[in-house]
Amino acid sequence: AQTVTQSQPEMSVQEAETVTLSCTYDTSESNYYLFWYKQPPSRQMILVIRQEAYKQQNATENRFSVNFQKAAKSFSLKISDSQLGDTAMYFCAFMGGFGNEKLTFGTGTRLTIIP
Amino acid sequence: EAQVTQNPRYLITVTGKKLTVTCSQNMNHEYMSWYRQDPGLGLRQIYYSMNVEVTDKGDVPEGYKVSRKEKRNFPLILESPSPNQTSLYFCASGLRGTNYGYTFGSGTRLTVV
Numbered sequence: 001a002q003t004v005t006q007s008q009p010e011m012s013v014q015e016a017e018t019v020t021l022s023c024t025y026d027t028s029e030s031n032y033y034l035f036w037y038k039q040p041p042s043r044q045m046i047l048v049i050r051q052e053a054y055k056q057q058n059a060t061e062n063r064f065s066v067n068f069q070k071a072a073k074s075f076s077l078k079i080s081d082s083q084l085g086d087t088a089m090y091f092c093a094f095m096g097g098f099g100n101e102k103l104t105f106g107t108g109t110r111l112t113i114i115p
Numbered sequence: 116e117a118q119v120t121q122n123p124r125y126l127i128t129v130t131g132k133k134l135t136v137t138c139s140q141n142m143n144h145e146y147m148s149w150y151r152q153d154p155g156l157g158l159r160q161i162y163y164s165m166n167v168e169v170t171d172k173g174d175v176p177e178g179y180k181v182s183r184k185e186k187r188n189f190p191l192i193l194e195s196p197s198p199n200q201t202s203l204y205f206c207a208s209g210l211r212g213t214n215y216g217y218t219f220g221s222g223t224r225l226t227v228v
Binding site: 004006009033035037042043044045047050052091093095097098101102103104105106107108 | 146148150155156157158159160163165173203205207209211212214215216217219221222
C-alpha cells in the first residue's frame with residue numbers, strides 16, 4: 001500500500017516570500033501520479049499541480065512549482081511570491097496507474113501567509 | 116458547469132438515527148469515491164466505485180454503506196451514526212485512465228451527538 005508523509009503540520013511565511021512544503025511517499029509502483037491540493041477556509045479542495053512520475057521535468061503552474069525527486073521519493077511544493085490568498089491547508093496526494101486510481105493523501109500542512 | 120454536488124453542507128444528528136449524504140456528478144465520470152477528513156489524519160477513503168453497480172471498501176469503511184445504481188449518483192449512508200463518525204466528508208469523482216486527479220464536492224460537515 002502507498003503512504004504519503006507530510007512532516008510539517010504548520011508553516012508560516014511573510015507575504016511575497018518563497019515557501020517550500022515537503023512531501024515524501026512510499027510505493028513499489030513505477031507508473032504513478034503525484035498531486036498537491038489546496039484547501040482554503042471555504043474547505044473546497046482545489047487541484048494546484050500534478051506531476052507524472054515518468055516525466056523528469058518538474059511541473060510548474062504560475063507561482064507554484066514542484067521539486068520531484070523520484071529516487072528519493074520526494075515531492076515538494078514551492079510557492080513563490082506568496083500571497084494572502086495562499087493561506088490554506090495543503091495536501092500532497094498519490095495516485096497509481098490505471099486500475100489503481102485511489103488517491104492517497106498526506107496529513108496536510110497548514111500554511112499561513114503573514115501580511 | 117462541471118461539478119460534484121453534495122448535500123447537505125451541514126448536518127447535526129443524534130446517535131443511531133439513519134442518514135444519507137447525497138452526491139451527484141454531471142461529468143459522466145466512472146470513478147466516484149467518499150472520503151472523510153479529520154484533523155491530523157488528512158483525507159481517508161471510505162468507499163469507492165469504479166462504475167455502476169461496482170463498489171468496494173476503502174481504508175475506513177466500518178459504519179458506512181454506499182450504492183451506485185446510476186452513474187451520476189453515489190450516496191453515502193450511515194445506518195446507525197455514532198459520535199466517532201463526526202467528521203468532514205467529501206465526495207469526489209474522476210475519469211478513469213486520465214489520472215488527472217479528482218473533482219471534489221464542497222464537503223458535508225457532520226456532527227453526531
